[in-house]
Amino acid sequence: MFSMSRLDALEAESIHIFRETAASFRRPVMLYSIGKDSSVLLHLLRKAFFPASPPMPLLHVDTTWKFREMIAFRDQVASKGDVEVLVHINEEGVRQGISPLTHGSAVHTDIMKTVALKQALDKYAFDAAIGGARRDEEKSRAKERIFSFRNAQHRWDPKNQRPELWNNYNTFIQKDESVRVFPLSNWTELDVWHYIRRENIPVVPLYFAKARPVVERDGALIMVDDERFTLRDGEQVQMKDVRFRTLGCYPLTGAIESQADTLDGIIEEMSVSRSSERQGRVIDNDANASMERKKQEGYF
Amino acid sequence: MTMVNAKQDNSAQVSGLLRFITCGSVDDGKSTLLGRLLYDAGMLPDDQIAALTRDSRKLHADAPDVLDFSLLTDGLDAEREQGITIDVAYRYFHTARRSFIVADCPGHEQYTRNMATGASQADLAIVLVDARKGLLPQTRRHTYICALLGIRRVVLAVNKMDLVDYRQDIYDDIVHEYRELAGKLGIDDVDCLPTAALSGDNVGRRSHQTAWYDGPSLLEILETATIATPQPGEFRMPVQWVNRPDASFRGYAGTICGGEVAVGDAVVVQPAMRQAVVERIVTADGDLEHANAGQAVTLTLDREIDISRGDIIASATKPAPVADQFAAHMLWMGDAPLLPNRTYWLKVGARTVNVRITAIKHKVDVNTQAKLAASRLDLNEVGYCNLDLDHAIAFEAYKTNPTLGGFILIDRQSHATVGCGMLDFALRRAANVHWQHIDLDKQIRSLSKGQQSRCLWFTGLSGAGKSTIANLVERRLHALGYHTYLLDGDNLRHGLNKDLGFTNEARVENVRRVAEVAHLMVDAGLIVLACVISPFASERRFARDLFEENEFVEVFVDTPLDECERRDPKGLYRKARAGDIANFTGIDSPYEVPEHPEVRLVAGGRRAEQLAEEVVAYLLQGQGKQEGGAAP
Numbered sequence: 001m002f003s004m005s006r007l008d009a010l011e012a013e014s015i016h017i018f019r020e021t022a023a024s025f026r027r028p029v030m031l032y033s034i035g036k037d038s039s040v041l042l043h044l045l046r047k048a049f050f051p052a053s054p055p056m057p058l059l060h061v062d063t064t065w066k067f068r069e070m071i072a073f074r075d076q077v078a079s080k081g082d083v084e085v086l087v088h089i090n091e092e093g094v095r096q097g098i099s100p101l102t103h104g105s106a107v108h109t110d111i112m113k114t115v116a117l118k119q120a121l122d123k124y125a126f127d128a129a130i131g132g133a134r135r136d137e138e139k140s141r142a143k144e145r146i147f148s149f150r151n152a153q154h155r156w157d158p159k160n161q162r163p164e165l166w167n168n169y170n171t172f173i174q175k176d177e178s179v180r181v182f183p184l185s186n187w188t189e190l191d192v193w194h195y196i197r198r199e200n201i202p203v204v205p206l207y208f209a210k211a212r213p214v215v216e217r218d219g220a221l222i223m224v225d226d227e228r229f230t231l232r233d234g235e236q237v238q239m240k241d242v243r244f245r246t247l248g249c250y251p252l253t254g255a256i257e258s259q260a261d262t263l264d265g266i267i268e269e270m271s272v273s274r275s276s277e278r279q280g281r282v283i284d285n286d287a288n289a290s291m292e293r294k295k296q297e298g299y300f
Numbered sequence: 301m302t303m304v305n306a307k308q309d310n311s312a313q314v315s316g317l318l319r320f321i322t323c324g325s326v327d328d329g330k331s332t333l334l335g336r337l338l339y340d341a342g343m344l345p346d347d348q349i350a351a352l353t354r355d356s357r358k359l360h361a362d363a364p365d366v367l368d369f370s371l372l373t374d375g376l377d378a379e380r381e382q383g384i385t386i387d388v389a390y391r392y393f394h395t396a397r398r399s400f401i402v403a404d405c406p407g408h409e410q411y412t413r414n415m416a417t418g419a420s421q422a423d424l425a426i427v428l429v430d431a432r433k434g435l436l437p438q439t440r441r442h443t444y445i446c447a448l449l450g451i452r453r454v455v456l457a458v459n460k461m462d463l464v465d466y467r468q469d470i471y472d473d474i475v476h477e478y479r480e481l482a483g484k485l486g487i488d489d490v491d492c493l494p495t496a497a498l499s500g501d502n503v504g505r506r507s508h509q510t511a512w513y514d515g516p517s518l519l520e521i522l523e524t525a526t527i528a529t530p531q532p533g534e535f536r537m538p539v540q541w542v543n544r545p546d547a548s549f550r551g552y553a554g555t556i557c558g559g560e561v562a563v564g565d566a567v568v569v570q571p572a573m574r575q576a577v578v579e580r581i582v583t584a585d586g587d588l589e590h591a592n593a594g595q596a597v598t599l600t601l602d603r604e605i606d607i608s609r610g611d612i613i614a615s616a617t618k619p620a621p622v623a624d625q626f627a628a629h630m631l632w633m634g635d636a637p638l639l640p641n642r643t644y645w646l647k648v649g650a651r652t653v654n655v656r657i658t659a660i661k662h663k664v665d666v667n668t669q670a671k672l673a674a675s676r677l678d679l680n681e682v683g684y685c686n687l688d689l690d691h692a693i694a695f696e697a698y699k700t701n702p703t704l705g706g707f708i709l710i711d712r713q714s715h716a717t718v719g720c721g722m723l724d725f726a727l728r729r730a731a732n733v734h735w736q737h738i739d740l741d742k743q744i745r746s747l748s749k750g751q752q753s754r755c756l757w758f759t760g761l762s763g764a765g766k767s768t769i770a771n772l773v774e775r776r777l778h779a780l781g782y783h784t785y786l787l788d789g790d791n792l793r794h795g796l797n798k799d800l801g802f803t804n805e806a807r808v809e810n811v812r813r814v815a816e817v818a819h820l821m822v823d824a825g826l827i828v829l830a831c832v833i834s835p836f837a838s839e840r841r842f843a844r845d846l847f848e849e850n851e852f853v854e855v856f857v858d859t860p861l862d863e864c865e866r867r868d869p870k871g872l873y874r875k876a877r878a879g880d881i882a883n884f885t886g887i888d889s890p891y892e893v894p895e896h897p898e899v900r901l902v903a904g905g906r907r908a909e910q911l912a913e914e915v916v917a918y919l920l921q922g923q924g925k926q927e928g929g930a931a932p
Contacts, residue, residue: 009317016540023650049541
């Protein structure tokens with residue numbers, strides 16, 4: 001009897017979801033956040049439509065506070081030329097000088113990420129936005145459908161989700177409504193790394209341990225990535241061997257001390273890890289269940 | 301059987317993934333049991349345990365050392381506030397022996413559709429029963445839905461044993477009753493065990509409190525449960541996407557949902573039954589020699605044939621049956637009831653077609669499994685129905701092939717998912733009743749009358765003036781030499797529709813019959829005027845869909861309710877207000893206003909003759925015969 005390996009089964013499920021999205025929506029887009037999940041997503045997007053080029057563009061919502069290495073990696077992806085990479089910045093937010101350092105993570109995330117995303121979706125009239133979120137990341141994500149409906153105001157109604165049976169997805173929407181699609185719903189963080197290793201998928205070097213300049217702030221190790229970062233009284237920049245488990249805006253993303261500088265090392269470290277993936281994300285700790293509230297308002 | 305080009309992966313759990321759900325009535329302790337299971341399996345990261353400790357203290361100030369495991373899976377604000385589970389939560393964990401995907405399902409009846417969402421992809425169900433309460437209606441409902449969706453393996457956890465002093469007699473009674481229920485529903489494989497989720501008895505490890513139970517713990521049962529792998533079946537692949545990067549390549553992408561395929565195999569494209577041979581099996585990792593169920597591939601064929609999304613590529617020697625009428629089990633998930641004869645969209649595989657439920661054979665009382673007569677299915681009700689599709693599809697019985705036998709129903713207005721169903725078998729009359737070919741057609745018939753046949757559909761409240769205006773329009777058209785017929789809703793209720801009342805179900809059927817008769821008359825070449833209140837947008841759309849473009853003219857006689865009530869030509873509003881007539885449109889039954897009628901008649905002080913002229917003028921624009929000065 002034929003039986004598929006776990007990674008093969010996950011890959012096939014994700015490809016199915018990509019094809020269903022491309023076939024059912026007028027103007028789909030893949031949200032590209034440059035992280036490891038986005039790298040896997042892009043790899044699956046190419047596979048799903050091979051030998052054709054991907055039939056949808058990528059969209060990166062740039063908060064202007066991403067790590068410099070992330071932007072360099074994004075530009076390298078775009079230079080390959082087989083897929084269009086759109087970049088959107090909330091210019092209004094830039095004019096107001098919104099910064100995570102002065103306005104705090106909540107205001108910055110809302111204006112430069114959530115509002116910016118909605119601006120971009122409206123600007124290009126995208127009716128389906130594919131994202132790399134996984135259900136094992138966070139409690140409210142564990143509850144979300146694979147094809148997750150949004151009303152004309154981009155809002156998610158967690159108490160009234162469409163039933164989703166088998167892999168038979170309801171892709172019908174009215175004008176101005178949209179869906180968010182999550183092909184990696186059933187992947188775990190460990191699956192993602194195993195797949196990156198198996199398929200040789202390039203990821204941003206920040207995931208690998210290296211000596212980097214960091215500051216300890218509010219219990220997190222924050223990397224000093226550019227001159228906008230100002231030291232508070234008593235803070236000192238130190239060189240430490242660190243890596244990142246997730247990537248976001250650099251002032252809001254905590255590093256972990258690690259010696260794992262290879263994929264094998266990362267997988268080994270993860271297998272014995274006693275902490276969860278989003279622990280380093282400053283924005284998740286704003287208030288309990290805050291991810292749900294942000295998602296209702298349109299955060300990815 | 302092995303796969304060519306299969307990659308080795310080195311993850312710790314390469315096979316033996318088990319997908320299961322936890323279900324049962326509210327407060328039986330599902331979320332607590334699952335949280336306990338994750339904790340005992342060592343799958344909770346330190347920061348989650350810290351957060352759990354903090355949250356537990358906040359909610360249970362009286363018991364500072366107890367961990368409230370239900371908080372782990374109840375992830376929504378509303379769930380934590382109300383202490384209930386609203387929607388399915390998925391958790392991923394593994395032990396040294398196996399990896400698991402578990403869906404924690406809500407227990408409340410109103411969230412049954414979410415429970416079905418979780419159950420549709422599960423191999424095994426853990427059914428929880430509170431030892432103090434025994435089997436509850438929701439225990440039976442969930443077991444019924446598990447059986448309906450094809451789950452053949454259940455673990456019964458008689459929980460909260462600590463609250464009945466671990467008494468074996470109580471446990472034995474519940475087990476006996478449950479086994480009887482499961483047997484009736486065709487679930488043969490039932491493991492039973494006593495648990496106390498809060499204290500962890502028999503969850504992650506065996507308990508010394510239940511010395512009379514010598515079986516394995518819940519975690520051991522899950523680690524060793526075998527799941528019967530379904531028969532591979534014959535080759536089937538729904539086409540999801542036609543891949544055409546340039547003129548040199550044309551491939552059909554999809555996920556194989558049955559059997560296997562190899563290069564050189566003869567296949568048939570269904571339902572049209574076009575034959576071809578598989579030339580290549582394309583993937584981004586290189587071409588394959590064979591591919592199996594579960595793989596997402598792209599096929600190329602040896603000849604150019606017309607294939608589009610929704611078609612099925614199947615084994616040429618053993619193709620799938622094709623039909624347009626079925627019997628099916630259904631679970632209704634819409635807030636508004638399922639009404640027979642209303643049209644919905646049905647999605648199966650990658651195909652979406654129009655479907656009408658022609659009959660509800662019976663609904664099922666999930667507590668007693670009794671079959672009851674029904675004229676509608678309400679939210680969360682289960683029934684057995686006959687379906688009539690507007691296109692034939694290739695299908696399989698659900699138990700043979702869930703992808704080609706499992707369907708969802710979608711409301712055509714709101715686009716909500718309102719039902720799901722499992723195809724059972726094709727009704728024989730679909731195969732036996734064929735369209736008779738007729739030489740004369742509509743065009744010939746209407747040409748000989750010197751006109752274009754049309755259906756003028758007058759909709760509006762009772763007393764709006766539909767019949768009066770339609771009568772004037774018909775007289776005018778007749779005077780101009782057109783061949784017409786007026787179908788008046790009230791008059792038809794004396795004959796064709798005299799068996800119908802005024803419930804929502806009967807109104808749907810009434811409109812369907814009038815629309816079908818109008819359709820026949822239009823086919824005969826006539827200009828038909830149909831006057832029916834037709835209060836629901838869905839049925840007016842059904843009527844419209846019977847006709848070709850421009851053939852159907854919706855005339856909305858837009859007279860306000862207070863004006864209709866003031867006129868009250870038949871005294872009906874008075875009776876309805878007095879409570880002598882029930883389900884009266886505008887009073888206690890809704891009228892859904894047409895959004896885009898071709899003609900909207902607003903009296904605004906004009907006489908019926910003037911309104912009739914407006915309709916005639918609209919109609920004459922499209923007629924070949926031109927009348928000099930038709931509109932006075």
